[in-house]
Amino acid sequence: MAAKIASDQSTGTFVELPGETPELKARAAARIVAFEKLDVIDAPSLPSEGRAFNRAQATIAYPLEAVGTDLSALTTIALGGVWSIKGFSGLRIVGLELPSEFDGVYPGPQFGIDGSRRLTGVYNRPIIGTIIKPALGLTPHETADVVADLVASGVDFIKDDEKLMSPPYSSLEARVKAIMPIIRDEEQRTGKKVMYAFGISDVDPDEMVRKHDMVVREGGNAAVININSIGMGAFLFLRRRSSLVLHAHRNGWDLLTRHPGLGFDFSVYQQLWRLLGVDQFQINGISAKYWEPDDSFVQSFHDLQKPIFGDGDRPLPVVCSGQWGGQAPETYRRTGQTIDHLYLCGGGVVSHPGGPSAGVRAVRAAWDAAVGGIDLHEYAKSHPELAQALAKFGSKTVSEGK
Amino acid sequence: MAAKIASDQSTGTFVELPGETPELKARAAARIVAFEKLDVIDAPSLPSEGRAFNRAQATIAYPLEAVGTDLSALTTIALGGVWSIKGFSGLRIVGLELPSEFDGVYPGPQFGIDGSRRLTGVYNRPIIGTIIKPALGLTPHETADVVADLVASGVDFIKDDEKLMSPPYSSLEARVKAIMPIIRDEEQRTGKKVMYAFGISDVDPDEMVRKHDMVVREGGNAAVININSIGMGAFLFLRRRSSLVLHAHRNGWDLLTRHPGLGFDFSVYQQLWRLLGVDQFQINGISAKYWEPDDSFVQSFHDLQKPIFGDGDRPLPVVCSGQWGGQAPETYRRTGQTIDHLYLCGGGVVSHPGGPSAGVRAVRAAWDAAVGGIDLHEYAKSHPELAQALAKFGSKTVSEGK
Numbered sequence A, B: 001m002a003a004k005i006a007s008d009q010s011t012g013t014f015v016e017l018p019g020e021t022p023e024l025k026a027r028a029a030a031r032i033v034a035f036e037k038l039d040v041i042d043a044p045s046l047p048s049e050g051r052a053f054n055r056a057q058a059t060i061a062y063p064l065e066a067v068g069t070d071l072s073a074l075t076t077i078a079l080g081g082v083w084s085i086k087g088f089s090g091l092r093i094v095g096l097e098l099p100s101e102f103d104g105v106y107p108g109p110q111f112g113i114d115g116s117r118r119l120t121g122v123y124n125r126p127i128i129g130t131i132i133k134p135a136l137g138l139t140p141h142e143t144a145d146v147v148a149d150l151v152a153s154g155v156d157f158i159k160d161d162e163k164l165m166s167p168p169y170s171s172l173e174a175r176v177k178a179i180m181p182i183i184r185d186e187e188q189r190t191g192k193k194v195m196y197a198f199g200i201s202d203v204d205p206d207e208m209v210r211k212h213d214m215v216v217r218e219g220g221n222a223a224v225i226n227i228n229s230i231g232m233g234a235f236l237f238l239r240r241r242s243s244l245v246l247h248a249h250r251n252g253w254d255l256l257t258r259h260p261g262l263g264f265d266f267s268v269y270q271q272l273w274r275l276l277g278v279d280q281f282q283i284n285g286i287s288a289k290y291w292e293p294d295d296s297f298v299q300s301f302h303d304l305q306k307p308i309f310g311d312g313d314r315p316l317p318v319v320c321s322g323q324w325g326g327q328a329p330e331t332y333r334r335t336g337q338t339i340d341h342l343y344l345c346g347g348g349v350v351s352h353p354g355g356p357s358a359g360v361r362a363v364r365a366a367w368d369a370a371v372g373g374i375d376l377h378e379y380a381k382s383h384p385e386l387a388q389a390l391a392k393f394g395s396k397t398v399s400e401g402k
Helices: A003-010 A020-026 A070-084 A112-120 A141-151 A172-190 A205-217 A232-240 A253-257 A265-278 A292-303 A328-334 A355-372 A376-380 A384-393 B002-008 B021-030 B073-084 B112-120 B140-152 B171-192 B204-217 B230-240 B254-256 B266-276 B292-304 B328-334 B354-373 B376-381 B384-393
Strands: A031-041 A054-060 A091-093 A126-129 A156-158 A194-198 A222-226 A244-249 A262-264 A280-282 A316-317 A343-347 B031-041 B052-061 B091-093 B127-131 B155-157 B195-199 B222-226 B245-249 B263-264 B280-282 B317-319 B342-345
Touching: A003 A031, A003 A054, A003 A070, A003 A112, A054 A194, A070 A232, A070 A265, A070 B222, A070 B254, A112 A126, A112 A194, A112 A316, A126 A355, A141 A156, A141 A172, A141 A355, A156 A222, A156 A343, A172 A194, A172 A205, A194 A244, A205 A222, A205 A232, A205 A355, A205 B091, A205 B230, A222 B073, A222 B195, A232 A244, A232 A265, A232 B230, A253 A262, A253 A265, A262 A265, A265 A280, A265 A292, A292 A316, A292 A328, A328 A355, A343 A355, A343 B354, A355 A376, A376 A384, A376 B280, A376 B328, B002 B052, B002 B073, B073 B091, B073 B230, B112 B127, B112 B195, B112 B245, B112 B317, B127 B354, B140 B171, B140 B354, B155 B222, B155 B328, B155 B342, B171 B195, B171 B204, B204 B230, B230 B245, B230 B266, B230 B354, B254 B263, B254 B266, B263 B266, B266 B280, B266 B292, B292 B317, B292 B328, B328 B354, B342 B354, B354 B376, B354 B384, B376 B384
Parallel strands: A091 A262, A126 A156, A126 A343, A156 A194, A194 A222, A222 A244, A244 A280, A280 A316, A316 A343, B091 B263, B127 B155, B127 B342, B155 B195, B195 B222, B222 B245, B245 B280, B280 B317, B317 B342
Antiparallel strands: A031 A054, B031 B052
């Protein structure tokens, strides 16, 4: 089956071909460079006849000469077509190693970790963010009222929910014009400019760039992009024209990875989007509200930390989904004791019993405790907002730091 | 679980929200409009605890007011996010019904069935196509030699294999310049212009449009686009600037549909791409070389035949994968006795024992027989190329017309 992948995804077809010469194969054929049998399993990942299913891990090398450095060629040849091949009871791509020829072909992150810190002015702790909730349904002026509260709360970063783009009841333009004066006023008054990521995704790249330009004109500095919904090409088109921090929401990613015997590992997927220029990458968190297990999140965090070709291609990891601060100790411990991430709390901030200001203080206290190695309940004795958060959210997601 | 989809994919999050008022929900909340229990199954589609798994079919209505007509919003809200929700043992989207407000928002096919017939001059039978094989590895001049044979064979349509885009050994520009003179010369001589679809996919939309323009300048009239590799936005960007027939290869689609308990039905997926402007849509065929069962191909064919908002949004179905003519009777019978498709044979034409000319004659004979209701073996008695094809390929894919 590994040989079939190598053949189908390069020179071959369903019959012998007159022109498939040894010289041509040497130039263009994929090769199996490693092969390891894995244990036999009794449940197939795709409907298949039988009671025992052989598995193996194969490493297949595709000639650079045959693929080139175009990412749509790479995904067509080495990633996309493999699931069409008959006879597999499962197939997952667990790694991707790009040759150095890809280095410099794509723009990569424009801001990444350093740029996100510079623009928010936050250096000695995680950047704390929140999300406008309810996700959908607020008018631009209702949203602006929420933003006013959030800006006053001391939060570093605010974003539109990824589902909010430019629906009839809340056009992006109306939202930008209602929200940016609040951000600018706060900056005038306090010197702190909250990073607001507007949902500028649009299936039409021309329109998306117009949206981008409008956010820039009004003084915004970030955008949420639903990367899978617009696709690689549209994202690259935007990146080449962008002066905003591009915050990636990987909507639909779950379909590509949730079944352990199908799809991709995040280590594969994230390389493509980092080369294309994602600055901030949402990857869930400890005790997420979604299906993703903690181990998978932790692995994703490490994937983002690892340079592809250099430190400059590392985006800022965005720890999110069901976060409220209680997961800070375990997050800190399991991600290599780093504070280089955006810690994004939606309901965890806005539903804090004391309101969003108290919510932000609770989250910052939780991170201070995590970094200081202090038990959250102990720290809560002198930090009442953290105590309130523990009382309200602690039963949902108790997460141990040790 | 249906209620959870409706809540998570619209106004809700993991805790109650202060602003989630009844008025807001009325404006933005998704609603379950139908719900039907299905049979309980014993094997989950996603790893899950337990021995019996409940299933149901739910119809969920998303307010137009909350989604708008942007396809990236639609895919984010109604299609993409659902697989992130915890607790499912499987989840498949089996239908999508768009309101009339989407009509006219997107360009749709520029050529479709009528334009493909007009440009090829083929009216009374399926358009017969073939693919350059070997898929990868031929230099531009070797490709041109193959094209010269194919053009002389009487075939109506030729395409680059979807894996061939613009690799170092065969840049698109060199290929276009080597191939188009052959097409143009044949047109001068015989009046028949073969439609050649060049692989112009590129992850960079600007570059893809440059490739498009170069094909147009050299007199080409079609392009193969690897739609999933470039994404919806890049495809729309191209379509808005295109004067070529856009032939869609859905590389990677299998990952989104192969597991029957996960992903999408083609009926959902194809609507998006038709609105965006696919002219010719590859959908496999009877006895395909790939995993897809015949019933699934037949359903896909019917999906493409059904107008979304009008006949103009119907692309030309491309019947392909392991085709050589033997499947003509069954294809004809099961697709509603239509000849409105592109019948695409790669190895089935180029590996015919008598060469590609004989291959094309065999395929045309097979279709004449299918439409005339004559048994292929009977017809082969007076059509030697069909007899040769039956002898060579018949054991691989014997397909009954009755």
